[in-house]
Amino acid sequence: MRLHGLNWDAKKFIQTASDKANNGEPVHGIKFDLKSTDGMARRGAITTAHGVIQTPAFMPVGTAATVKTMRPESVAETGAEIILGNTYHLMLRPGAERIASLGGLHKFMNWPGPILTDSGGFQVMSLSELRKITEDGVRFRSHIDGSYHDLTPERSIEIQHLLDSNITMVLDECTPYPATEQQATDSMRLSMRWAARSKAAFQKRDGYGLFGIVQGGVYPSLRAESAKALSDIGFDGYAVGGLAVGEGREAMFATLDVTTPELPGDRPRYLMGVGKPEDLVGAVARGVDMFDCVLPTRSGRTGQAFTRRGQVNIRNARHKDDPRPLDEECTCPACTSYSRAYLHHLASSKEVLGLMLLSWHNLHYYQQLMSGIRAAIEAGTYADFMAAFEVEYGGGDIAPLD
Numbered sequence: 001m002r003l004h005g006l007n008w009d010a011k012k013f014i015q016t017a018s019d020k021a022n023n024g025e026p027v028h029g030i031k032f033d034l035k036s037t038d039g040m041a042r043r044g045a046i047t048t049a050h051g052v053i054q055t056p057a058f059m060p061v062g063t064a065a066t067v068k069t070m071r072p073e074s075v076a077e078t079g080a081e082i083i084l085g086n087t088y089h090l091m092l093r094p095g096a097e098r099i100a101s102l103g104g105l106h107k108f109m110n111w112p113g114p115i116l117t118d119s120g121g122f123q124v125m126s127l128s129e130l131r132k133i134t135e136d137g138v139r140f141r142s143h144i145d146g147s148y149h150d151l152t153p154e155r156s157i158e159i160q161h162l163l164d165s166n167i168t169m170v171l172d173e174c175t176p177y178p179a180t181e182q183q184a185t186d187s188m189r190l191s192m193r194w195a196a197r198s199k200a201a202f203q204k205r206d207g208y209g210l211f212g213i214v215q216g217g218v219y220p221s222l223r224a225e226s227a228k229a230l231s232d233i234g235f236d237g238y239a240v241g242g243l244a245v246g247e248g249r250e251a252m253f254a255t256l257d258v259t260t261p262e263l264p265g266d267r268p269r270y271l272m273g274v275g276k277p278e279d280l281v282g283a284v285a286r287g288v289d290m291f292d293c294v295l296p297t298r299s300g301r302t303g304q305a306f307t308r309r310g311q312v313n314i315r316n317a318r319h320k321d322d323p324r325p326l327d328e329e330c331t332c333p334a335c336t337s338y339s340r341a342y343l344h345h346l347a348s349s350k351e352v353l354g355l356m357l358l359s360w361h362n363l364h365y366y367q368q369l370m371s372g373i374r375a376a377i378e379a380g381t382y383a384d385f386m387a388a389f390e391v392e393y394g395g396g397d398i399a400p401l402d
């Protein structure tokens, strides 16, 4: 494997809690406590070497070792307990070996809490040029400087170890949509062989875990086959991949309906890259424990706010003279200190503060939503919660001022 720019033996630079000798004690990966259930919805907690994550949980995306526009302290203030880092971006810039030599991703970006990293596979397919998939892995050209890189299951696991990721994802091929049943079968089975190689390459450490990823497109029998193959290999958690790629909400929920019952009940389940608030609420009802999505931060940068009353486009002229907060019940800095008129002005003039405040509000809203979801499952009132959410969220924004 070629290491671009950096030739040292990175492994000797890794100094993490995970590498301490275990004194002969058995290694415990990450712990999952299932506290209560309500229908298929689950209330739990995941314990990692860097802290506990209450589930169902939403993970803000910190693509390039930063949740865009947000200081890590502010991300934590919104209630987030875990963030996601992107292997593809970090391996290309600044490089996994460099981050390892600087003490790992937690230290590098000043986020002391748990971190989940993806395998890099999804972004190789969506961002890089001239990619070529073989049984061995994927060769691609960087979208930054055109340099060639190889990503194999083993190298992906190694990179995520160098980053000191608490939850490592297996390398998989995200099956494109649409795909014929034959294409989805071949792609899923390749991912299952890569999952086995990822498991073999993963170094077990206390408080660190490896998740498998179910593929199989929108074909129920393939999803079941994939779930079975992963359970047989055995993982600390199970992700559902290859959704939210254009199939639509109905097909996504239908796929979840046939997938989550096939997964081990005593391990966390993670729906990758999803989604809108209504997706999260519906997926929790189908047994999902973890989510990640760029939507709250990306939308924050384009003037889109998520509120209890649905999506609000703050760039809309109706907000120009509105002295009211975005959401009078929200306790985030954007809502407690600024008016719709000011946020409109910032977004319209593309001021950095506007991007920051809307990202903050959106992350705050998502964490509030998850907190409400957790409380409702605990109380055994999740069906009522969903009904109330639908009414309020679907009800639309407050009426404009006259």
Ligand SMILES: [Zn+2]
Pocket: 326, 327, 330, 331, 332, 333, 334, 335, 336, 361, 364
């Ligand atoms: Zn707010």
